[in-house]
Amino acid sequence: MASSVPTKPPTAADVATLAGVSKATATRALGGYGRINEETKRRVLAAANQLGYHPNAAAQTMNTGRSGSLGIVARGITNPVWPVAFQGMVDAARLQGLAVLFAGSGFEVSEERKAIRLLLGKQVDGLIVSAADRRDVEHLQRITAVGTPLVLWERRVPGLDAPVIEADMRQASSELTRRLLDLGHRRIGFVSSLAMPQAAYSIGAELPASIIQDKVEGLFTPFSEAGIAPPVDLVRFPERDRDAIAAAYHSLLDGPNPPTALIASDSQIAETMLDVVRSRGLRIPGEVSLAMYDDLSWARLVDPPLTVIAQPDYDMGKCAAELAMNPAGASTLPSFSARLILRGSVGRAQD
Amino acid sequence: MASSVPTKPPTAADVATLAGVSKATATRALGGYGRINEETKRRVLAAANQLGYHPNAAAQTMNTGRSGSLGIVARGITNPVWPVAFQGMVDAARLQGLAVLFAGSGFEVSEERKAIRLLLGKQVDGLIVSAADRRDVEHLQRITAVGTPLVLWERRVPGLDAPVIEADMRQASSELTRRLLDLGHRRIGFVSSLAMPQAAYSIGAELPASIIQDKVEGLFTPFSEAGIAPPVDLVRFPERDRDAIAAAYHSLLDGPNPPTALIASDSQIAETMLDVVRSRGLRIPGEVSLAMYDDLSWARLVDPPLTVIAQPDYDMGKCAAELAMNPAGASTLPSFSARLILRGSVGRAQD
């Protein structure tokens, strides 16, 4: 055991003394920079090893301005696809020897501001931000102003000169409704938690999250193309909690002209959607067809298996990290495409 | 737009000059320490605000030895319960104004060693480690040796004087098999990915992960109590991949005296278990009863809903972080209990 008194860790000066060289020479050997004699280097490294030396990153950061860490600010992490994207970021960071500094914003701009201040103070070498609100961006501009590379995650922010990593939601969404139209569906409901319970959606309306806007507009495009009025009255943006989401689905199904197909903006909403549909005893897809965004493994495990729109989360996460660590590296921003995966939960409309 | 040339951010010295005070006075006002005149403080803060001053955390760290960050080293993060625990840690850290420094080990001790070195170099104020292997601990001892508070996540490591945050798996596990015994089950199979495909399990065997050992031994206790030989031949420790897990379940079901109940050590294993059972056309629970560890939301959504053993991941994560940030704070280590949730996937044994 012998945890004893925590002894002060050895510094480069200690190593230098033991090796009988100057501090400058020691750190040159240790850091692998500058010119240095091979034999001297060996001696220094031996001394470092003997003492169990490890450089103090804070001191290095102060000199170089680089912290050796990648900052990530996320709105929420309980969405089960997040770990996959996060894993991509972490892996990319590890390959460059960087650690990941994480701070959550909990969907609040005020928290996001604090988180960014915190990470910027820690001199992160790059920052990935999943912005809470596209309309509030001053604090984001500060990031690029101080010269820290910024990458936006899945949400475009107008007026901000930063690359956005996102999958193209429009095309896959259109593909889904085109398929539903073919199957005779005209009344298609869409629910996303944007915490705007009152809002009546109208086409082209500016939504706080670009990705949601892309989804809705992508879903409605085939209607317009086919000369059919899109069911804008079946769009709901409830609060983030289960009850509110359930209420939204019930209100859709209780309406005068209820939907024959329901789409959930993410898997957490889909769970509630399934609960509601089952609690009402509706047959799937006999009485109502279902689909959700994000291809979680359980989508295959429920009965019938759920139709989903998938995106390459891991690759996107990796790409975001690489771009944040090395902004000059990519001349053109890679594009990621979402993909419709049809499963048993989608079928012909009733009647 | 106007990203222009990234101007060097203002320092405390700049603020001091603008406010017409010394550097020491300025930092005292800014940092809120030491004695200081209210009016002077106001002037300094105004100057700081005007310049957009933010302290350089690296410099602060060098002086104080505290980095204002909590380190977390995890074996893997793709287990879907991880975000919940992580959220607890992040929330606790945020309450103390700390950021979270994350590094993954990918289940490799060598990577774990690197990750710990990286985070220790960054002077984390506390460290939570989900150890990859209980038998390899020197690098963990170094953590406490340098005086950094260490908290172990869900895995006890012998010879290490550090608190362990874990739920008691034995009791809930025993409760599960007791129930299964009542229902007439004698042949109960258990699969966990420990990457020891050859190993034949025997009671009391030292496993690389304490939590798995607790689960198995907890499951088998009621057998011994009832004077029934535990089905040690139905324990499998395949590699972490889907195919290996599927092969393990097939091998159990193909055996001469196959199990009537199957238990998965986590939800990812359970997905494959479900696939295998369904692909073989076995009725649940008519021909085989199923259960898994971790109460993921989809467990309720499959048909029949899965019996699970749940643990308070969020609270455990929060507690781990609090303990790592303030080791003196808790006089006694809180205990967390796992809980059996019986659902339709468990029924009477056939015959």
Add this chain to the structure above:
DNA sequence: CTGAAAGCGCTTACAG
């Protein structure tokens, strides 16, 4: 209450 100065542990020109 305030200031001058030393120091935290490195890196980086600048001489030699």
Add this chain to the structure above:
DNA sequence: CTGAAAGCGCTTACAG
């Protein structure tokens, strides 16, 4: 190739 010295941006005794 190596060393002495200054400096990164703070904090912290020590005087006053």
